[in-house]
Amino acid sequence: MEHCTEQMMKVSYAFFLWRFLSSSPIRPKSGKSLCYSQSSLLSRCLCTKGAVAKFNFREEIKNINGLDDALYLYENMSRTRPLPCVVQFTQLLSRVVNMKEYSAAINLFKDICSLGVSVDEYTMNIAINSFCLSGRVDYGFSVLGWFFKRRCSANVYTFNTLLKGLFREKRINEAQELLRKMVGEGLCELNIVTCGIAVDGLCKVGNTSTAIEFLRTMEKGALKPNAHIYNIVIDGLCKDRMIDSALALFNEMPEKGIPPDVVTYSSLVGGLCNLSRWEEVKKLMKEMVFFKIYPDVVTFTTLIVALCKEGMMDEAEDVIGIMKQQHVVPNVTCYTALMSGYFLEGRKDDARNVFDLMGSSKNCAPDVISCNTLINGYCRKMKMDDAMGIFHEMPRKGIKPDVSTYTTILGGFFRVGKWRVALDIFYEMLAVGLKPNFYTYCNMLNGLCRNGQVERALSLLEALERKGQHLHNAYYNIVMGGLIMFNKLNAGRAILEYMGSKGLESNVVTYNVLIKGCCENGLLEDAKDLLFKMGQSGLSPNEVHPHTFLNESQFLHFRLQLRQVHPCAFRSENQV
Known part of the structure; x- marks a missing residue:
């Protein structure tokens, strides 16, 4: 007892x-x-x-x-x-x-x-x-x-778990303090996993310089960095577009007796592709094969995604062919990238063929992302019947449409002027229990405004306020633009004042929308007042581009008035 x-x-x-x-x-x-x-x-x-x-x-x-x-x-x-x-x-x-x-x-x-x-x-x-x-x-x-x-x-597992938790929550200073205590107070003996967690956490928040310092400290101590540690830092540098620093680390590895592996090469291929350094990509791929380090599905996928983004579809198709020759099975990401690339080139039939090929494959069935890619391509081409065909096909394939699916489709219907259908899609989305996100509401507000339904857009904005949701200033900018589009300039200015009363900071986009409306209606004095307010808000008038919506004589007059408020508004004649 x-x-x-x-x-x-x-x-x-x-x-x-x-x-x-x-x-x-x-x-x-x-x-x-x-x-x-x-x-x-x-x-x-x-x-x-x-x-x-x-x-x-x-x-x-x-x-x-x-x-x-x-x-x-x-x-x-x-x-x-x-x-x-x-x-x-x-x-x-x-x-x-x-x-x-x-x-x-x-x-x-x-x-x-x-x-x-x-x-x-x-x-x-x-x-x-x-x-x-x-x-x-x-x-x-x-x-x-x-x-x-x-x-x-x-034990060290306990502290490694806590360290990873701090990095996951981006509490970097606390993570570094825990690391110092682990070493300085002898809480536990660090292992290579601890070092990997620290380096990975630093790289994921973009603090690659500190990660390199940590790696250098390891080199001086008893616990030497291995290929895994180097790979984490190299990958972080590549993601931060610091490819030359990544290559320098890569060249150090053999000197320190650490052979690069397929993970190392895959990261470097991705980094070089992102900067369109294609000759170096070819050289690196040849080097891999020379050292008998054969590209895996990650390497090939990285290359295909980059080629498709650049519109290099012939080269992407060649890579798919090489994969099949080497018995590397293309994954969903490969095929999804191909579909996206084909749509960029206007080859919607080729995109559909890839989707059908995925559907007939046992190892690479389409997922919600590949379906959304196809739907997005059709919506951008205003092929709403094709988009809805994929949408209705998804449940039959066991794929549940997500927020992105609905957001893309309602945006497509707004684009073709069918705003009532878009509203039905929005209500269906709510009925199935999906929660609209920032992009959904931006699409809704923008679509309603562009289809002349500004009052409905205002009603939606008010409904969001009543729900107590945090409203992004982009929502107000969209509605403001809609009001000005239909010559309701005073209502647009009222929204600017309302944003201030709610503690929402106006940005350059907000002022550009209003200044454009004033200039198009010949209200240059009002535009000048707005520029003065803009300066008081700490925003630079250099980011306003009135020449994009004024004719030459209007712009010259506006520039003279602007210099009375902001003498340095235009740095040189070449900027105009």
Whole structure:
């Protein structure tokens, strides 16, 4: 009894730290089929008074097929007396995390503690990982505090998990501080995984210079960087378009006895392609083959995507041919890039042929992104019947349309002047439970305004305000442009004042829209007043281009007036 009381006191400490956790007990959802017989499991697991179940749940844990199964099994484990050992609870918890059901894993951990199970460092590491993966690293540190309270020894895995969580939340300073403590205070001995997490985290936030410094520090210490560390830094430099620095690191690798691999070359190919340095790409590909490092699907995909963006479709087709010769199966991304490239060249039939080829392939069935690419291509060409054909085909292929699908289609209908159909698509999107995003609302507001439905656009804007949604100034800029398009200049200026009252900062686009309206209506004094306001807001008038919407004589007159307000508005005659 005393042991049980002591355990419960320890558990209560954790609950104080995790006050946000749900207090409701865990129950499986009803109506779901299970991968094992409920009746036989109940007869083997549930205990009557005085009975003891001696059932090992290891096999049942292996046979779990989904969250409902896991929760049902946990229910039975929690009723078994004596309770299963902590190892089996930990195995169950691990399965739930592998399903990416992090919130469920956290609640399971809480429930396991409430049963009085003496959780160990493995269980607590899983809990920390769940918090970090769900974007709540602070609560992961709370579990770490419980580690120390229970006199458990946190290991390098624990700190690596927390470090990765901080980098994932872009809390760079805190991540670097933790790293310093790990080394300086001897919290644990760093391993190569720790270094990989640090370098990767720095590169992902664009801090490649610090990542290189870290790599240089490693070179001076006992823990030397390996190919994986170099690959992370090289990839980060390539993504930041610092290809020459990446090539310099690449050339260092053989000198330090670290052979580059296919990952190294793939990153460099991508970096060179992004800068259209095609001759160097060819040279690098030949070098790969010379050193018997053969391009894989990632290398080829990177190359194909870049070629298609440049409109080099013949070359992209050649690469597909080489892939097939080398028995490298093109993936969905390859074919999607081809479709996009064909549409850029106006070859919609070729794009459709690629889509049909994917549909007949066992290994490369189209996904929602490839469908959206085809729909977008048709919408841009105003082929709405073809776009809707793909849209209706998606459910038959087991593909669920997403927000991007609906946003693209309603934008297409607005483009061809069918605004009522676009509204129907929008309402259908809401009915199926999809939440519109920034681009959806921009398409809606812009489409309504361009189709003469400015009042409806204003109503939508007001509805969004009533919902308490954060409204981007782009929404107001679009509606303002719509009002001015239909000669409602005063209403447009009223929106500018309203934006100020709501604390929304006007940008260059906002002022360009209004200044254009004033100039087109001959209200040059009003345009000058707006430029004065613009200067007061800290925006540069050099970014306003009135010559794009004034004739020559109007512009000369406007420039003279503008210089009275902003003497340096035009730096030289060549800029005009």
